Amino acid sequence: MTGHFTAPAAALADQLPGWVTLLRAPNPGPMTLDGTNTWLLRAPGQEHAVVVDPGPADEEHLAAVAARGPIGLVLITHGHPDHTEGSPRLRDLLDGVPVRAADPAHTLGGEPLTTPGDSLGGPGLDIRLVPTPGHTGDSVCFVVAHGDERVVLTGDTILGRGTTVVAHPDGHLGDYLASLELLSTYRGIPALPGHGPALADCAAAAEFYLAHRRARLDQVRAAVAEGATTAAEVVAKVYADVDRSLWWAAEWSVRAQLEHLGRESGAGTAGLEQA
CATH class of the missing domain: 3.60.15.10 (Ribonuclease Z/Hydroxyacylglutathione hydrolase-like)
Incomplete structure (x- = not known):
C-alpha cells in the first residue's frame, strides 16, 4: 500500500x-x-x-x-x-x-x-x-x-x-x-x-x-471494488494513515481520481463524486 x-x-x-x-x-x-x-x-x-x-x-x-x-x-x-x-x-x-x-x-x-x-x-x-x-x-x-x-x-x-x-x-x-x-x-x-x-x-x-499517483489510483480502484460508495468512504480506506484534519483535502484528490477512473472506463461515477 x-x-x-x-x-x-x-x-x-x-x-x-x-x-x-x-x-x-x-x-x-x-x-x-x-x-x-x-x-x-x-x-x-x-x-x-x-x-x-x-x-x-x-x-x-x-x-x-x-x-x-x-x-x-x-x-x-x-x-x-x-x-x-x-x-x-x-x-x-x-x-x-x-x-x-x-x-x-x-x-x-x-x-x-x-x-x-x-x-x-x-x-x-x-x-x-x-x-x-x-x-x-x-x-x-x-x-x-x-x-x-x-x-x-x-x-x-x-x-x-x-x-x-x-x-x-x-x-x-x-x-x-x-x-x-x-x-x-x-x-x-x-x-x-x-x-x-x-x-x-x-x-x-x-x-x-x-x-x-498511479499507485493511489490502484488503491482507489480497490476501495471501490471492496464496496466504497462515497468519496468519503474511499478517503477513509485509502488515506487512513493521513491525519483526519487533512481528509477534506484528500477528498478533493479522491473526487478527481474517481472522475478520472470513470472517464477511463466509460462508466459514470457521479454518485460517488457527489456523495
Missing part, C-alpha cells in the same frame, strides 16, 4: 544559481508547509528583477519583496490565495508593475498568460511559459534560463516536500498526469516549488509523483 508521503520527492538542491532568491511568506501550515515561496529572479548586472508568486496579503512580507526592487514583472503560477492574495498590494508598492497569470482574474495591468513557450522577458533572463494544468485548471510553470543555468518554477504542481492535491473540480487528474509527464522531460534541472525546499531534479520529482 502507498502511504502518506511527506518527504521530498527528489534530492534537495545543494545550491541555487546566484540570480535566484527565495523570500518565504510567514504563512506556514498543513497545506503551505513552511510558507509560500516567493521567488525573485535577477540576472547578474541587471537592474530589474522578476517576482514569481507574491504570496499572501502579509504587509511585512510584501514590503520585504518590494525592498528588493526595482522589479519589472510579477508572474503567478496559479490562482490560489496563498500565492495571489498579495498581488494587488505588491503592485501598489511597485508603482503599478504588471502582474501576469493564466487566469485573467489574477492578471493586473498586463495580458494573461496563454501560449506555451511564450517568452516572458526579464532583463538577462529567458523565461518560458509551460502550462501545467491539474493541481488547478490555471496552473503553469516557468522555465528560466541564464547562460547555461536553468530552473523550473513549479508552483504547487511539484512541492518541495510531500505530494500536492488535485483541487477537484477545478483541478483534473488526467491533466495533472499529462503535466507530470511533461515535467519529467526536464532532467537534471532544479525545481523551485511554491512550498518547501528546492529540489535538484525536476524530472526525478515528476517521475516519483507519477508513480505515486
Whole structure:
C-alpha cells in the first residue's frame, strides 16, 4: 500500500544559481508547509528583477519583496490565495508593475498568460511559459534560463516536500498526469516549488509523483471494488494513515481520481463524486 508521503520527492538542491532568491511568506501550515515561496529572479548586472508568486496579503512580507526592487514583472503560477492574495498590494508598492497569470482574474495591468513557450522577458533572463494544468485548471510553470543555468518554477504542481492535491473540480487528474509527464522531460534541472525546499531534479520529482499517483489510483480502484460508495468512504480506506484534519483535502484528490477512473472506463461515477 502507498502511504502518506511527506518527504521530498527528489534530492534537495545543494545550491541555487546566484540570480535566484527565495523570500518565504510567514504563512506556514498543513497545506503551505513552511510558507509560500516567493521567488525573485535577477540576472547578474541587471537592474530589474522578476517576482514569481507574491504570496499572501502579509504587509511585512510584501514590503520585504518590494525592498528588493526595482522589479519589472510579477508572474503567478496559479490562482490560489496563498500565492495571489498579495498581488494587488505588491503592485501598489511597485508603482503599478504588471502582474501576469493564466487566469485573467489574477492578471493586473498586463495580458494573461496563454501560449506555451511564450517568452516572458526579464532583463538577462529567458523565461518560458509551460502550462501545467491539474493541481488547478490555471496552473503553469516557468522555465528560466541564464547562460547555461536553468530552473523550473513549479508552483504547487511539484512541492518541495510531500505530494500536492488535485483541487477537484477545478483541478483534473488526467491533466495533472499529462503535466507530470511533461515535467519529467526536464532532467537534471532544479525545481523551485511554491512550498518547501528546492529540489535538484525536476524530472526525478515528476517521475516519483507519477508513480505515486498511479499507485493511489490502484488503491482507489480497490476501495471501490471492496464496496466504497462515497468519496468519503474511499478517503477513509485509502488515506487512513493521513491525519483526519487533512481528509477534506484528500477528498478533493479522491473526487478527481474517481472522475478520472470513470472517464477511463466509460462508466459514470457521479454518485460517488457527489456523495
